[in-house]
Amino acid sequence: MEMLVSLLPIILMFVIFYFLLIRPQQKRQKQVRQMQSDLQKGDTVITIGGFHGEIHAMDENTVVIQGGDGSKLTYDRSAIREVKQ
Secondary structure (H helix, E strand, O other): OHHHHHHHHHHHHHHHHHHHHHHHHHHHHHHHHHHHHOOOOOOEEEEOOOOEEEEEEEOOOEEEEEOOOOOEEEEEHHHEEEEEO
16 A cells, blocks of 8 residues: 555656646647548648648649649648648
């Protein structure tokens, strides 16, 4: 019983760490994966590098994004940060 009481603060610290840091990060990663799998041609997106454009073409792992000046750049799907509405 004494050993359990001495380990209780450490166990409590791990539980708090899980609910404050690990769980929210897992939820965010799940949302990002869902957003990247739901991409469609014509969506306006922003990449992790800050490039704004519209999806011109798509492949299984890559997307071609057309910028406002007509330039077309190829990115991995994982480089898409967000879809603008």
